[in-house]
Amino acid sequence: DFGERKGQAERMLGLMDVFLKNDPISLQKDILHHVEYTVARSRFSFDDFEAYQALAHSVRDRLIERWHDTLIHFKKEDPKRVYFLSLEFLMGRSLSNIVINLGIRDQFADALSQLGFDFEVLAEQEGDACLGNGGLARLSACQMDSLATLDYPAVGYGLRYQYGLFRQVIVDGFQHEQPDYWLNFGNPWEIERVHITYPVKFYGTVTDEFLNGEKCKVWVPGEMVEAVAYDNPIPGYGTRNTINLRLWAAKPSDQHDMESFNTGDYVDAVVNRQRAESISSILYPDDRSYQGKELRLKQQYFFVSASVQDIFRRFKDTHKKFDEFPEKVALQLNDTHPSLAIAEVLRVLLDEEHLSWHRAWDIICKIFSFTTHTVSPEGLEKIPVDLLGNLLPRHLQIIYDINFNFVEELKKMIGLDYDRLTRMSIVEEGAVKNIRMANLSVICSHSVNGVSRLHSELLRTKLFKDFYDLWPHKFQYKTNGVTQRRWIVVSNPSLCALISKWLGTEAWIRDIDLLIGLRDYATNAELHQEWKMVKKVNKIRLAEYIEAMSGLKVSLDAMFDVQTKRIHEYKRQLLNILGIIHRYDCIKNMDKNDRKKVVPRVCIIGGKAAPGYEIAKKIIKLCHVVAERINNDNDIGDLLKLVFIPDYNVSVAEMVIPGADLSQHLSTAGHEASGTGSMKFLMNGCLLLATADGSTIEMVEEIGQDNMFLFGAKAHEVVALRKKGPTLKVPLQFSRVVRMIRDGHFGFEDYFKSLCDKIEGTSDYFLLGADFMSYLEAQAAADKAFVDEERWTKMSILSAAGSGRFSSDRTIQEYAENTWDIQPCRCPF
Numbered sequence: 001d002f003g004e005r006k007g008q009a010e011r012m013l014g015l016m017d018v019f020l021k022n023d024p025i026s027l028q029k030d031i032l033h034h035v036e037y038t039v040a041r042s043r044f045s046f047d048d049f050e051a052y053q054a055l056a057h058s059v060r061d062r063l064i065e066r067w068h069d070t071l072i073h074f075k076k077e078d079p080k081r082v083y084f085l086s087l088e089f090l091m092g093r094s095l096s097n098i099v100i101n102l103g104i105r106d107q108f109a110d111a112l113s114q115l116g117f118d119f120e121v122l123a124e125q126e127g128d129a130c131l132g133n134g135g136l137a138r139l140s141a142c143q144m145d146s147l148a149t150l151d152y153p154a155v156g157y158g159l160r161y162q163y164g165l166f167r168q169v170i171v172d173g174f175q176h177e178q179p180d181y182w183l184n185f186g187n188p189w190e191i192e193r194v195h196i197t198y199p200v201k202f203y204g205t206v207t208d209e210f211l212n213g214e215k216c217k218v219w220v221p222g223e224m225v226e227a228v229a230y231d232n233p234i235p236g237y238g239t240r241n242t243i244n245l246r247l248w249a250a251k252p253s254d255q256h257d258m259e260s261f262n263t264g265d266y267v268d269a270v271v272n273r274q275r276a277e278s279i280s281s282i283l284y285p286d287d288r289s290y291q292g293k294e295l296r297l298k299q300q301y302f303f304v305s306a307s308v309q310d311i312f313r314r315f316k317d318t319h320k321k322f323d324e325f326p327e328k329v330a331l332q333l334n335d336t337h338p339s340l341a342i343a344e345v346l347r348v349l350l351d352e353e354h355l356s357w358h359r360a361w362d363i364i365c366k367i368f369s370f371t372t373h374t375v376s377p378e379g380l381e382k383i384p385v386d387l388l389g390n391l392l393p394r395h396l397q398i399i400y401d402i403n404f405n406f407v408e409e410l411k412k413m414i415g416l417d418y419d420r421l422t423r424m425s426i427v428e429e430g431a432v433k434n435i436r437m438a439n440l441s442v443i444c445s446h447s448v449n450g451v452s453r454l455h456s457e458l459l460r461t462k463l464f465k466d467f468y469d470l471w472p473h474k475f476q477y478k479t480n481g482v483t484q485r486r487w488i489v490v491s492n493p494s495l496c497a498l499i500s501k502w503l504g505t506e507a508w509i510r511d512i513d514l515l516i517g518l519r520d521y522a523t524n525a526e527l528h529q530e531w532k533m534v535k536k537v538n539k540i541r542l543a544e545y546i547e548a549m550s551g552l553k554v555s556l557d558a559m560f561d562v563q564t565k566r567i568h569e570y571k572r573q574l575l576n577i578l579g580i581i582h583r584y585d586c587i588k589n590m591d592k593n594d595r596k597k598v599v600p601r602v603c604i605i606g607g608k609a610a611p612g613y614e615i616a617k618k619i620i621k622l623c624h625v626v627a628e629r630i631n632n633d634n635d636i637g638d639l640l641k642l643v644f645i646p647d648y649n650v651s652v653a654e655m656v657i658p659g660a661d662l663s664q665h666l667s668t669a670g671h672e673a674s675g676t677g678s679m680k681f682l683m684n685g686c687l688l689l690a691t692a693d694g695s696t697i698e699m700v701e702e703i704g705q706d707n708m709f710l711f712g713a714k715a716h717e718v719v720a721l722r723k724k725g726p727t728l729k730v731p732l733q734f735s736r737v738v739r740m741i742r743d744g745h746f747g748f749e750d751y752f753k754s755l756c757d758k759i760e761g762t763s764d765y766f767l768l769g770a771d772f773m774s775y776l777e778a779q780a781a782a783d784k785a786f787v788d789e790e791r792w793t794k795m796s797i798l799s800a801a802g803s804g805r806f807s808s809d810r811t812i813q814e815y816a817e818n819t820w821d822i823q824p825c826r827c828p829f
């Protein structure tokens with residue numbers, strides 16, 4: 001469709017090679033070209049970081065080719081698209097992932113080595129993009145990789161925070177938070193779209209006006225901010241498809257507060273305008289609850305409004321009738337964070353496109369689907385009515401209208417059961433009136449899902465029981481998954497090569513079910529040898545990291561026992577530390593002969609605590625004081641070491657996970673919606689020590705109870721145990737280790753008092769005491785298995801072989817087929 005410029009277009013095509021070439025000379029030329037002209041360093045003098053930048057730009061050029069082709073292909077085919085709305089994407093590093101997905105890693109590595117550079121060394125130069133907190137955010141990143149790989153027409157939308165998740169620095173064992181200004185050194189993976197901008201409105205008033213004789217609402221905003229698009233191409237593996245992750249940044253708008261420019265204080269006016277940028281400046285560091293903060297609400301609406309405008313613009317490019325909207329658009333709400341999109345789409349349909357309520361509502365009910373990642377009622381987002389009404393007056397009206405219609409319908413169905421009506425209403429009455437974002441999302445979505453089977457059961461029987469009774473058909477479950485491209489191919493190249501060798505194919509990288517083929521060799525001596533070698537290589541890498549970081553030398557013969565994840569009471573890092581103290585105490589009290597029988601362990605703990613979460617911060621400190629004592633005790637030597645790995649993030653995870661022998665997932669049953677860390681460990685042949693919670697229950701089905709170390713109360717027993725309260729007996733061993741902390745065995749007894757109070761007597765909400773014996777038994781079973789090398793290796797192979805179900809490819813396919821109703825749209829090569 002070049003129209004009149006056909007002549008020039010042909011000339012342009014003639015001037016360009018069709019695609020960039022990937023032979024060593026072309027790659028080297030490209031890299032040097034970028035050194036000279038993009039990085040602006042002399043090609044005779046540039047360091048590793050500059051080489052990384054030039055490399056990244058050469059890769060990016062190739063990425064852009066495919067991205068363009070995909071966007072053109074999607075435009076031509078005009079398939080139904082899914083728009084994945086998420087306030088968090090935890091991408092980590094991109095380089096290795098991208099070259100592997102593009103299938104040009106080895107070519108680049110060869111080209112670089114001829115220039116005297118090592119690909120791996122350059123890859124280490126890249127900083128992490130930490131635009132998210134934990135599991136929810138990394139899940140979004142994994143799902144983008146799967147959407148691209150499976151050729152689905154998808155667009156991700158989120159926020160381009162200037163500061164990602166804080167950097168965790170440990171000073172004297174205490175966590176300190178430092179800002180993560182990740183953009184300081186530039187970001188070669190994003191493409192700034194200065195012309196793709198949308199105005200986003202806030203505050204102001206709503207008035208009634210007449211248009212063509214019809215009454216309509218007009219929102220006159222009090223503030224206007226510009227949303228600028230930054231595109232991040234996401235390549236699929238084994239396909240040309242490269243989809244878009246569009247992140248929005250806030251910029252002052254031309255129309256923002258024009259008055260002040262005319263009336264005087266120019267400097268103040270400019271400063272005021274800069275305030276607009278604060279909307280996309282910082283990621284909130286709490287990963288489970290958000291109290292009604294205005295800036296947070298502004299962030300939510302900002303990214304939702306820009307995304308919705310973008311979606312309408314794309315739709316209207318090729319369609320006239322809004323009745324076709326649900327045939328072209330599926331909107332996925334990743335938790336309630338983007339749920340204002342419901343009110344926003346309604347507002348646009350009603351106030352700007354002038355559809356009737358009936359027609360607009362019909363569209364809403366067909367396009368939205370909602371995933372919740374939360375287990376507890378306290379985790380559900382609520383927004384004070386006053387706050388919402390002030391910031392988004394028209395949206396509050398619309399939410400009230402939705403609620404009015406819903407409650408009227410509900411009365412017809414269930415009668416005047418006021419308790420139930422009150423529970424189900426979107427508006428929560430009370431001292432502070434709130435909007436319940438989860439109720440809004442459930443009412444307006446055609447599909448609601450939890451992230452594991454157990455989680456969905458809890459949704460149906462507890463959290464959303466009233467809604468389930470009303471609309472059982474809406475409720476589904478989609479067990480989470482992670483991408484094997486990142487978590488095996490990128491992070492564990494030796495294991496990747498080994499798997500391909502034994503399966504005789506690399507096809508498992510796209511078709512994870514093939515992994516099951518490893519079962520045939522679970523007892524094969526040759527595979528056992530090679531499998532152990534791979535683990536050793538990864539343990540060496542991890543041990544070197546530990547030494548470089550903390551100066552601590554650890555023995556490679558020890559079991560590397562890892563618990564890395566956000567620090568939370570329910571995740572029970574404290575149980576792990578108490579177990580370690582118990583182990584230490586036992587070794588101290590043994591004679592020499594018995595010590596010989598002890599299985600040596602390196603216990604590794606890592607994770608960030610939310611800055612305002614005092615108890616979590618105390619757990620980090622406790623870990624450090626216990627480590628200090630154990631690691632310096634000559635009686636203990638290599639029998640036990642404890643290390644805290646600071647600033648746990650995606651790239652640290654890529655190194656820690658492959659090096660782990662055992663990993664711990666200790667949440668009190670019924671509290672972890674799914675858990676995705678365990679899936680990454682499993683894929684890397686690491687054995688799990690875990691409670692029957694979240695997706696672990698499904699892992700037991702795939703891998704078998706005998707190949708894992710399960711312990712603790714089951715979800716249905718937890719409630720009964722809590723009811724027992726003061727009559728609940730805790731083992732002596734438990735009281736003894738808590739006493740050691742209280743008595744100042746590790747120092748800081750006053751500081752740890754509140755921590756100890758939280759786990760003794762009736763306050764032990766997360767049941768550390770009740771589960772302690774069972775935990776120690778599971779640990780003993782792990783020790784016993786570890787000394788039997790053959791058995792351990794077999795269990796390890798079977799863990800990886802059974803991990804296929806936990807690929808995000810499977811999850812995404814389920815969403816595509818059962819929730820979004822979209823088809824693959826593969827770009828021709």
Ligand code: GLG
Nearest residue numbers: 135136373672673674675676
């Ligand atoms: C949540 C849950 C995790 C879950 C993850 C992804 O706590 O159990 O695996 O989302 O669904 N807030 C989270 O990270």
